[in-house]
Amino acid sequence: MMRLKYITLWLAMVMLSQLASAAEAARIQNFDRWKNLPNHDLLSKGNAYWQANKVDSALMCFMILSNRYNEKMSLKDKNNCCKATIAIGALYEYDYYDYQNAFVYLSKAEKIAIENDFKPQLTSIASAKVDLQSIRQDIVSNYAYQPETLKQTQQLFHQAVDSHNHHITCLSLLNLIYYAMKHHHVDDISPELQQFSTLDISGSIEFKAFLDVLYRGVKAYSNSQYQDALDIFAQLKNHLGQNESPQRVGSGLYMTCVFRYVTWLALHNDGEAVKELDKAENIAREYQINDGIIEALRMKQEFYQAHGNHDLARENELKYFKEKDAFINRSTLLNAERQQFLLDIEEMNQEMNELVTQKRVRDILLASIALLSLLIIAVLFYVWRNYQRTKERNILLFQRVQQLLAQEEQWKVAEHEEIATDEQPTQSAPTKKYRNNPLDEQAKDELMQRIYATIESHEEIYREGFTLDQLAQLMGENPNYVSQVINEKTNSNFNTFINEYKIKEACRRLSDLEKYSGYTIEAVGRSVGFKSRANFSVTFKKFTGMTPTTYQNLARKGMEPTTFIESPS
Numbered sequence: 001m002m003r004l005k006y007i008t009l010w011l012a013m014v015m016l017s018q019l020a021s022a023a024e025a026a027r028i029q030n031f032d033r034w035k036n037l038p039n040h041d042l043l044s045k046g047n048a049y050w051q052a053n054k055v056d057s058a059l060m061c062f063m064i065l066s067n068r069y070n071e072k073m074s075l076k077d078k079n080n081c082c083k084a085t086i087a088i089g090a091l092y093e094y095d096y097y098d099y100q101n102a103f104v105y106l107s108k109a110e111k112i113a114i115e116n117d118f119k120p121q122l123t124s125i126a127s128a129k130v131d132l133q134s135i136r137q138d139i140v141s142n143y144a145y146q147p148e149t150l151k152q153t154q155q156l157f158h159q160a161v162d163s164h165n166h167h168i169t170c171l172s173l174l175n176l177i178y179y180a181m182k183h184h185h186v187d188d189i190s191p192e193l194q195q196f197s198t199l200d201i202s203g204s205i206e207f208k209a210f211l212d213v214l215y216r217g218v219k220a221y222s223n224s225q226y227q228d229a230l231d232i233f234a235q236l237k238n239h240l241g242q243n244e245s246p247q248r249v250g251s252g253l254y255m256t257c258v259f260r261y262v263t264w265l266a267l268h269n270d271g272e273a274v275k276e277l278d279k280a281e282n283i284a285r286e287y288q289i290n291d292g293i294i295e296a297l298r299m300k301q302e303f304y305q306a307h308g309n310h311d312l313a314r315e316n317e318l319k320y321f322k323e324k325d326a327f328i329n330r331s332t333l334l335n336a337e338r339q340q341f342l343l344d345i346e347e348m349n350q351e352m353n354e355l356v357t358q359k360r361v362r363d364i365l366l367a368s369i370a371l372l373s374l375l376i377i378a379v380l381f382y383v384w385r386n387y388q389r390t391k392e393r394n395i396l397l398f399q400r401v402q403q404l405l406a407q408e409e410q411w412k413v414a415e416h417e418e419i420a421t422d423e424q425p426t427q428s429a430p431t432k433k434y435r436n437n438p439l440d441e442q443a444k445d446e447l448m449q450r451i452y453a454t455i456e457s458h459e460e461i462y463r464e465g466f467t468l469d470q471l472a473q474l475m476g477e478n479p480n481y482v483s484q485v486i487n488e489k490t491n492s493n494f495n496t497f498i499n500e501y502k503i504k505e506a507c508r509r510l511s512d513l514e515k516y517s518g519y520t521i522e523a524v525g526r527s528v529g530f531k532s533r534a535n536f537s538v539t540f541k542k543f544t545g546m547t548p549t550t551y552q553n554l555a556r557k558g559m560e561p562t563t564f565i566e567s568p569s
Contacts, residue, residue: 039080055095062087085109123165145183166201210239233259250287397545462528468494502528503543511555
């Protein structure tokens with residue numbers, strides 16, 4: 001028998017483990033199925049599950065949607081996230097009895113509503129918070145009357161009326177009537193009852209019908225028509241909507257018993273009054289209205305205490321404290337289990353967000369790499385194209401310089417022949433600077449030929465700092481005449497004229513690989529009279545269109561001069 005007992009226990013544990021695993025797998029499967037739903041569809045699915053009393057599934061839908069909230073969302077999506085967060089708070093408050101988490105999520109929803117000016121949602125949040133405050137005060141004060149709670153509910157009613165929120169108007173009036181009736185303060189809500197009678201409220205037919213019947217019953221009670229009130233309150237159960245959740249149906253039946261209990265007390269029929277309390281307790285237990293069980297026991301304890309039945313008062317007081325402690329402990333235990341469930345949802349949601357973030361980062365990285373690759377290819381092509389153009393241009397410039405150097409002698413001979421055969425040279429008008437100079441045109445031509453001859457026969461011109469006075473001294477001429485002839489015949493000053501000769505000589509030396517191959521660029525520049533490499537390079541490029549290094553490289557490649565082609569600009 002003992003072995004059979006252990007085997008049975010072991011089988012039970014295995015089955016519970018499998019059921020737990022199956023439940024966990026179902027949750028994960030549901031999460032995977034719902035996580036990609038659009039925001040509006042997810043909110044609708046959550047409301048449908050809530051209506052069907054599948055609160056865990058509803059909570060998961062609302063939680064997924066609430067966690068999607070971010071500042072970049074559209075206003076419509078933010079509104080859906082706010083509604084989902086309110087629903088989470090309401091689930092915790094009315095279905096899970098987890099008032100701490102209810103307050104947390106209602107506060108979170110309130111922040112979203114304030115930031116985005118969602119006024120209807122602010123009214124709904126205020127309604128839930130008032131209910132939450134009422135429950136908290138009831139538990140703390142052992143269900144004693146609290147004027148502040150009644151005042152807060154009245155304020156909520158007027159706020160809902162002003163904002164034309166018919167649903168919250170009806171709910172707040174229902175809570176107002178219930179709180180005032182059970183604490184025998186119906187006269188304190190006369191202004192609200194009067195205002196409600198003047199409102200044109202549309203909405204759920206069953207809910208409106210229930211409230212209309214309740215309103216007539218309370219008015220009869222206020223007018224001391226207690227028997228009529230009893231008959232009217234008895235009709236309330238016929239107006240509980242068939243589509244309402246079991247939780248709300250149970251709450252409606254429970255409140256009906258409380259209304260009839262208060263009315264029987266007004267008729268001094270204690271027997272019927274206590275029967276209504278017994279019914280209220282049974283309904284609360286049947287529909288698992290935990291705070292209703294505690295409240296019913298507390299009212300029974302007060303009833304028996306007021307009627308001198310101390311034994312039954314003590315008995316119900318013990319039951320009250322026992323149920324209250326069990327409720328608190330049960331709420332704590334369920335809260336711990338639910339926290340694990342929420343942690344699992346949050347963990348899966350976080351993993352999903354991380355995957356989405358990783359995909360987004362990967363897509364951005366790939367796009368950046370592709371864009372960078374295209375940019376690099378474009379830059380490389382541009383550089384290569386420019387290099388090709390520069391190379392072609394340098395080759396043309398090199399060929400031009402080579403051609404000019406090769407033809408220079410021919411030009412000089414032709415010029416000498418032209419001067420010799422020209423018996424009557426054309427007189428050119430001297431510039432204003434040299435207008436009083438006695439040189440005629442023939443003398444200028446002769447002097448220019450002597451300048452060319454002197455430059456070509458004297459290495460002194462390639463010395464650093466060679467001047468006009470030094471050239472005139474080599475020729476034995478007046479420096480002014482030499483300067484005049486250079487300016488008029490070459491259209492340049494002495495420095496430009498002499499530098500052109502130096503650069504031509506530098507080109508010859510850079511091309512003479514046999515004699516000058518061991519020379520550096522700076523050495524070649526100094527050999528023709530330039531002080532530094534920088535000065536030589538600038539002047540060289542000015543006359544040839546390329547750097548000395550490029551010219552030397554082309555010369556080393558054995559480029560031959562061709563027919564001169566104008567270099568690209």
